[in-house]
Amino acid sequence: MADYDKESAGLTTSRPKPQSRKWIWIGVPVAIVVILAAVLGGVLGSRAHKNSSSTSGNAAASSPSGEAAASQAASIKEQVGLFPTGTDSQYLLPIYPSTTNTAAFTSPTFNPSSNVALAWPKDPFQPSNAQPTAPRTDRPRLIAPAYKWAALPQLIKTDPYLKFWNETIFGNATEYYGLPPVVYHMDGSSGILDNAREIKMRVKAFSYVYRMTNDTKWLDRTFIELQNAAGNGTTPFGPNNQTKWNPGHFLDTAEFTAAFAIAYDWLYDAWSPDQRSSILTSMMFYGLEQGVAAYEQNAWWSVGIEGNWNCVCNSGLTMGALAILGDDTTGTAEAILANTLPNALQNCIFAVSSDGTWSETANYWYFGTTGHAEMASSLMTATGSDFGLLKNNLNLNKTGLYHMHVTGPGSLFAYGDHGPNKFSTTANSILFYGDQLQHPEYVLFQRDQHDAPEPNSMFWYNPEVSGAFWDAMPLDHVFDNSTDQWAAMRSSWTDEDALYVAIKAGTLTGHQTHNDLDCGDFVLDALGTRWAGELGSGDYLSTGYFSSDAQDSQRWLYYRKRTEGQNTILVDQANQLVTAAPTIKFDSSGTEQGSSTVLEVSSDSTAFFTADLTSAYANVTSFKRGIRMINGRKQVLLQDDINASGSIMWRMHTNATVSVSGTSATLTIGDQKLQMTILNPPDGVSMTTGVAQRFDNDPALPEGQVDQPNPGVTVVMINLPAGSYSLQVLFNPQWSGMSGSDFKTPPAVSIDDWSLTSHN
Numbered sequence: 001m002a003d004y005d006k007e008s009a010g011l012t013t014s015r016p017k018p019q020s021r022k023w024i025w026i027g028v029p030v031a032i033v034v035i036l037a038a039v040l041g042g043v044l045g046s047r048a049h050k051n052s053s054s055t056s057g058n059a060a061a062s063s064p065s066g067e068a069a070a071s072q073a074a075s076i077k078e079q080v081g082l083f084p085t086g087t088d089s090q091y092l093l094p095i096y097p098s099t100t101n102t103a104a105f106t107s108p109t110f111n112p113s114s115n116v117a118l119a120w121p122k123d124p125f126q127p128s129n130a131q132p133t134a135p136r137t138d139r140p141r142l143i144a145p146a147y148k149w150a151a152l153p154q155l156i157k158t159d160p161y162l163k164f165w166n167e168t169i170f171g172n173a174t175e176y177y178g179l180p181p182v183v184y185h186m187d188g189s190s191g192i193l194d195n196a197r198e199i200k201m202r203v204k205a206f207s208y209v210y211r212m213t214n215d216t217k218w219l220d221r222t223f224i225e226l227q228n229a230a231g232n233g234t235t236p237f238g239p240n241n242q243t244k245w246n247p248g249h250f251l252d253t254a255e256f257t258a259a260f261a262i263a264y265d266w267l268y269d270a271w272s273p274d275q276r277s278s279i280l281t282s283m284m285f286y287g288l289e290q291g292v293a294a295y296e297q298n299a300w301w302s303v304g305i306e307g308n309w310n311c312v313c314n315s316g317l318t319m320g321a322l323a324i325l326g327d328d329t330t331g332t333a334e335a336i337l338a339n340t341l342p343n344a345l346q347n348c349i350f351a352v353s354s355d356g357t358w359s360e361t362a363n364y365w366y367f368g369t370t371g372h373a374e375m376a377s378s379l380m381t382a383t384g385s386d387f388g389l390l391k392n393n394l395n396l397n398k399t400g401l402y403h404m405h406v407t408g409p410g411s412l413f414a415y416g417d418h419g420p421n422k423f424s425t426t427a428n429s430i431l432f433y434g435d436q437l438q439h440p441e442y443v444l445f446q447r448d449q450h451d452a453p454e455p456n457s458m459f460w461y462n463p464e465v466s467g468a469f470w471d472a473m474p475l476d477h478v479f480d481n482s483t484d485q486w487a488a489m490r491s492s493w494t495d496e497d498a499l500y501v502a503i504k505a506g507t508l509t510g511h512q513t514h515n516d517l518d519c520g521d522f523v524l525d526a527l528g529t530r531w532a533g534e535l536g537s538g539d540y541l542s543t544g545y546f547s548s549d550a551q552d553s554q555r556w557l558y559y560r561k562r563t564e565g566q567n568t569i570l571v572d573q574a575n576q577l578v579t580a581a582p583t584i585k586f587d588s589s590g591t592e593q594g595s596s597t598v599l600e601v602s603s604d605s606t607a608f609f610t611a612d613l614t615s616a617y618a619n620v621t622s623f624k625r626g627i628r629m630i631n632g633r634k635q636v637l638l639q640d641d642i643n644a645s646g647s648i649m650w651r652m653h654t655n656a657t658v659s660v661s662g663t664s665a666t667l668t669i670g671d672q673k674l675q676m677t678i679l680n681p682p683d684g685v686s687m688t689t690g691v692a693q694r695f696d697n698d699p700a701l702p703e704g705q706v707d708q709p710n711p712g713v714t715v716v717m718i719n720l721p722a723g724s725y726s727l728q729v730l731f732n733p734q735w736s737g738m739s740g741s742d743f744k745t746p747p748a749v750s751i752d753d754w755s756l757t758s759h760n
């Protein structure tokens with residue numbers, strides 16, 4: 001597989017940046033230190049680049065010793081500082097400057113250092129026979145043990161990321177400080193989950209700042225928030241009985257318990273005995289006792305649920321139990337741990353499939369992995385072992401790769417439901433997984449993201465990480481477990497204007513009822529925006545929304561969940577069959593990005609994904625959909641080879657203004673344009689547009705229910721009568737500096753004959 005970047009390193013991009021992009025963070029000026037590159041480039045530059053899995057062992061022969069490498073890496077990171085120059089205000093993704101700094105941006109690695117100024121000291125608590133109920137004797141126990149707090153001030157001085165996060169957390173805590181305690185709001189079937197997560201987010205920030213300052217105003221403010229959530233504040237908070245934390249929607253109970261656990265544990269020595277006991281009493285009454293009851297009743301989320309519910313519920317209960325072990329004399333904490341740990345080992349950890357994909361959706365990954373990572377991390381720090389939470393699913397180490405590829409320059413390939421507000425939920429689980437499972441690229445990727453600054457990161461981040469996540473990172477990847485079957489392909493990891501395509505097939509059941517009927521669905525990003533996109537969740541309160549994933553489920557009556565609400569083919573205007581069992585094929589030129597943030601791929605650099613989707617339709621004899629990058633990843637071809645006895649409708653949802661003309665359409669977003677053209681159009685065919693709403697002859701919604709409106713969204717359509725076609729749609733983003741003759745018109749090739757070279 002070619003690594004084209006090595007030939008092209010040093011080229012500058014021909015695509016100018018859009019002028020009017022707003023930056024929403026970063027006060028730290030970026031210093032790209034050319035002098036350092038000159039001094040160290042020869043040592044670290046091209047050599048380190050060659051070996052994508054370099055370790056201190058194999059690097060030893062030709063490179064500085066571990067300690068010297070660590071110290072060089074430390075001085076480079078100080079010089080470069082925080083690398084991205086800001087965060088894109090629309091998609092909240094980092095903006096990378098164009099640079100070729102081969103000294104700084106080498107293979108991702110950890111440079112082990114024994115220098116306490118550069119690395120975490122070893123945990124002094126190393127039990128030889130760890131037990132879930134035998135916690136360390138010092139506090140805190142959860143995620144952030146005392147030896148890490150002691151090391152933090154020094155590390156903040158030597159690591160630009162820790163420094164930035166520390167400042168941001170102080171700023172966020174200061175903002176929350178001035179707000180009234182979170183106001184109780186029961187949001188139907190999403191319960192009081194937003195309340196719980198907002199309180200958890202605040203309590204973590206307050207507790208962090210208290211420990212970093214010893215200023216009791218933060219302790220007092222934390223207690224006000226806890227009293228409020230326990231119904232002892234100045235305004236009412238939920239029912240005045242044991243259902244205050246809404247155990248009927250146990251995620252809420254679990255997240256409240258986690259918030260109380262952190263406050264109890266991180267501030268343990270600061271609380272008065274009365275405060276400590278009142279926090280414990282409330283957490284026990286509204287949280288842990290409800291957890292015992294849930295297990296006694298075999299709560300649905302504890303039985304075979306490989307998804308976020310199992311992770312979040314077990315995690316919150318585990319954190320609560322670990323926090324009070326020893327102080328609780330009723331045996332409740334032990335009873336909880338006897339249930340939660342085996343249950344998460346059986347369920348939660350297997351929400352990551354064999355290819356790393358999360359069982360639910362790209363957004364639910366955040367909730368599930370935050371729960372899982374907090375649970376594993378709390379057990380490790382409190383008791384000295386993860387008891388298998390990190391190791392019993394051997395594929396957990398791929399879930400960072402899943403998250404990286406499902407994140408395009410136009411944000412997530414957000415198929416299926418998007419989930420509730422995130423608040424305390426982030427992607428920082430991959431700071432933890434990256435460190436624990438030896439994937440430095442996950443750490444490097446996540447540390448640049450907008451949601452990195454929060455207390456967990458201060459303890460999960462391994463400051464010994466160095467290099468660039470994009471160095472030697474392939475541009476494409478296929479995730480081929482039959483339950484998900486999706487691929488991502490892009491033209492760059494660091495250009496916010498990059499071309500990105502993600503597409504899925506996958507089975508339509510077994511996703512915790514968070515999926516859509518969406519085989520063949522795709523998104524397309526280019527020129528800093530999303531051209532083909534997702535509509536997201538319907539209203540979770542709608543009748544039957546989560547009833548089941550059976551063919552006749554009421555869920556499939558809602559536009560956003562129906563096949564017509566996806567970017568795929570519709571036959572007879574009908575939903576796809578939930579029995580779909582697609583097969584897929586994928587290939588890639590294997591192009592990797594190199595050390596530079598500037599990447600120009602060669603003209604034969606490509607990737608393609610094809611899926612046989614015949615089984616997803618009733619009135620289809622055969623249907624294969626293929627998508628590929630052509631012309632050096634500057635254009636995209638989407639092809640449907642279909643033979644159907646029902647009417648065929650090609651559909652794509654876009655936020656663009658669409659102007660159609662015969663067999664082509666021009667899409668405009670801001671000052672950017674994308675041209676779509678039907679190649680070799682069947683007789684009489686044309687592009688049309690329509691509104692993103694249900695057809696008049698769709699089966700009726702449940703009584704009193706409505707679809708969510710999709711303002712600003714246009715559906716681009718191609719309608720064909722029953723028959724056999726090879727429908728090719730070419731997407732030409734109008735890159736600046738590229739003239740009409742620079743665009744290629746690919747040959748017509750049957751999908752069965754697609755290969756890496758078939759469209760050169």
Ligand SMILES: *[C@@H]1O[C@H](CO)[C@@H](O)[C@H](O)[C@H]1NC(C)=O
Pocket residue numbers: 152153154156157166167170171212
């Ligand atoms: C953390 O940030 C705060 C607010 O900017 C600052 O006052 C404090 O000195 C920082 N802590 C360290 C250890 O630098």
Ligand SMILES: *[C@@H]1O[C@H](CO)[C@@H](O)[C@H](O)[C@H]1NC(C)=O
Pocket residue numbers: 024025168171172
């Ligand atoms: C924290 O503060 C930063 C910088 O002001 C802001 O961008 C971010 O949205 C805040 N985060 C939260 C969770 O409030």
Ligand SMILES: *[C@@H]1O[C@H](CO)[C@@H](O)[C@H](O)[C@H]1NC(C)=O
Pocket residue numbers: 211212213214
């Ligand atoms: C806060 O108090 C603790 C306990 O007395 C002490 O160890 C720590 O150094 C103090 N931290 C600060 C920032 O003053």
Ligand SMILES: *[C@@H]1O[C@H](CO)[C@@H](O)[C@H](O)[C@H]1NC(C)=O
Pocket residue numbers: 239240241242243
């Ligand atoms: C708790 O209080 C609420 C509101 O007053 C009431 O609707 C509910 O039935 C009570 N639940 C129990 C278990 O007592």
Ligand SMILES: *[C@@H]1O[C@H](CO)[C@@H](O)[C@H](O)[C@H]1NC(C)=O
Pocket residue numbers: 226227230231232277278279281282
């Ligand atoms: C709230 O009030 C109840 C009843 O007085 C008490 O048992 C509990 O400990 C209090 N909890 C908090 C956090 O103030």
Ligand SMILES: *[C@@H]1O[C@H](CO)[C@@H](O)[C@H](O)[C@H]1NC(C)=O
Pocket residue numbers: 350352353354355481482483
């Ligand atoms: C897909 O992932 C699931 C969950 O990890 C696993 O049970 C199954 O065996 C995988 N299937 C294949 C074909 O690898």
Ligand SMILES: *[C@@H]1O[C@H](CO)[C@@H](O)[C@H](O)[C@H]1NC(C)=O
Pocket residue numbers: 394395397398
């Ligand atoms: C994940 O871990 C397993 C077991 O240790 C290993 O065989 C595999 O190569 C790892 N995969 C990745 C992507 O790190």
Ligand SMILES: *[C@@H]1O[C@H](CO)[C@@H](O)[C@H](O)[C@H]1NC(C)=O
Pocket residue numbers: 090530531532533534535653654655713
């Ligand atoms: C429209 O833009 C919003 C906001 O960026 C995005 O969430 C949504 O997916 C886009 N919709 C389509 C159809 O591209």
Ligand SMILES: *[C@@H]1O[C@H](CO)[C@@H](O)[C@H](O)[C@H]1NC(C)=O
Pocket residue numbers: 571572574618619646
């Ligand atoms: C398949 O075609 C038949 C005959 O035209 C029609 O009655 C039926 O509704 C179609 N089924 C689906 C699922 O589109």
Ligand SMILES: *[C@@H]1O[C@H](CO)[C@@H](O)[C@H](O)[C@H]1NC(C)=O
Pocket residue numbers: 621643644724
């Ligand atoms: C399309 O399918 C029909 C029904 O199976 C078949 O008779 C016909 O030959 C097929 N057409 C082509 C071009 O394969």
